[in-house]
Amino acid sequence: MQAARLHEYTDDMSSALAIEEIDRPTANQPDDVVVEVEGAGWCQTDNHIIEGMWTEYVPQELPMTLGHENAGIVSEVGNDVTLVSEGDPVICHPVQTCGTCRPCRLGEDMYCENSAFNGLTTDGGFAEYLLTNERAVIPLPDGVDPTDIAPHADAGITAYHAVKKAVRELNPGDHAVVIGVGGLGHIGLQCLDAMSAATITAIDLKDDALDLATDLGAHHTINPTDEDVPDAIGNLTDETGVAQVLDFVGADETTGYAPDIVAAGGDHHVVGYGGHVHEPAQALVDGEFSYRGTLVGKYTELQELVALVEQGEVELRTTRYDLADINTVAERLEHGEIEGRAVITP
Template sequence: MRAVRMTAWQSEPEILDVPVPEPGPGQVLIKVAGAGVCHSDLHIMDLPEGLLPYELPFTLGHEATGWIERTGPGVRDWTAGEAVAVYGAWGCGRCHRCAQGIENYCEKASQVSPSGGGLGLDGGMAEYMLVPSARFLVPLGDLDPRAAAPLTDAGLTSYHAIKRSLHRLVPGSTALVIGVGGLGHMAVELLKALSPATVIAIDVAADKLDLAKRLGADHVLPGEQGVAFQVRDLTGGRGADLVLDFVGEQQTLALAAAGAATLGEVAVVGMGGGELPVGVGRLPFACSVSMLYWGSRPELMELVTLARQRRITPRVETFPLEQAAEVYRRLREGRLTGRAVLLPHG
């Protein structure tokens, strides 16, 4: 089968032929419908050798959906042809957090690295994907798995960041979304679906701001000098009760701090490598800062329900598997709108 493989650090992936895996006890083989292309892949590719405990080569793609092809011995209650989403944060399965489905914050994460398909282990950018346990599957019901792939990361990460702060988003509150890419565009849609907050979206690209507006953002602002003052003006000087930074670079983190409200929260989601100083005068009083990672299995189930209710719909651009390298180049250059999804089977 064809697979998009990371074969060397600081280089583009290659499309290679690899054997179709055979599911063992408790495992499930998925015929991949869609695999999302994530900016965090670029961060991994750009790292020098030795910083991550990943053995090369491996197949990329930590955001995957598909249909059950075959199940291994001991797997029950799953049938061939059933459409499923693959939960991507593979924890130890034994600690207290994993027992609650919060495998994104596994207590033994340092001992479980590589931590998932596409993250050191073979992922979904292939015609077939081996899922090591049926517990990582979530049924999609009537959703088209080709379009649902972004739910497993772009949607889930955004949902996790918003859900934990819904208590802040009361009538009259404001949520600020920095970066309207694969995750940010879903955050805008989720904020409008789940809260009464006024939503402000910031990006440097006009097409992404247009998308944010179509998804319901109340205000869209270009990411230029002085934009923090515009946020203050739009909020009557208060600032935003929840700031979601989906970029995480030095400039965007500074904007997040400048745009946050007293008693608010800055949620850092993007992996841009910036730093946010915390101290007196650095942030408004009683403003919390959180560094978030992915979401839980129960949250993925909730998100799938929202999608099945047509309350949210990921905006996707689809490409054949053979165009993976070009799609990554477009992602690096900011020439994608919404989420790019590779379709191994068309």
């Protein structure tokens, strides 16, 4: 089968992945599930993996097929699999968990002590077939297209997971801010709108993204090229600040907003990454706000997100690309030229 594989870490996206012929995976273990990939979302994390940014956090062996936002049709199952059978459409949680360690028993899939992560620690879905397991697949309801929903496997649950934490702290009348209305942010904004009564302000450098934010439910928008962000937030909130910030960018500049825009006791959720947090300890003490990290999400949260999609609460803006165009997608995302989410159709 054809697969897009990373052989060497590089900053040059134009030749990042090599498309080659490799053996198709088979269901050898009793809980294995092989999925014919219908859609695999391209993610900023793929650019970060290509640059070698994950090597100090997880074990990686190259060459590796990237692609962690996968959905498709089950093509083969191991002997013990009962949840799905051949022909079923599924979305694949990117992590194959063991089910028996303590974090697994607590439902904390991301903390599993014996896990494999498609496209990060094991082969992923930029290929015709993907090997995963029964604990990772979620059957799709009728009428939900696997190609369209694929990016929810990571972009979607990551946004949903952060929003779910924020929503627990948001009361009607509170303000929330979404920074970055791109691949993740446009999903997070819709989840926030569906799950809370907070007043939502979107921040982005692109006016197109802000128009999209307004379409998707933002009450106010701020473009930092035209307006001072802390001043604008101060005006919108009677100088009290916002209770929850969802930062889908995670650059030095955006994490730096927190001391000036987060209300006392609030949270700045760091979802995007690449920058650093450099704020004085005294700012956190004085404002008693927190920075909170977000790592993907739980299997059950992906089920909840699929329910929101089925109810029409969350729409995904996607563009489809052939496997052959994968390095073009890598380059375009690197230059901020992808709107919504790019989906590879191997």
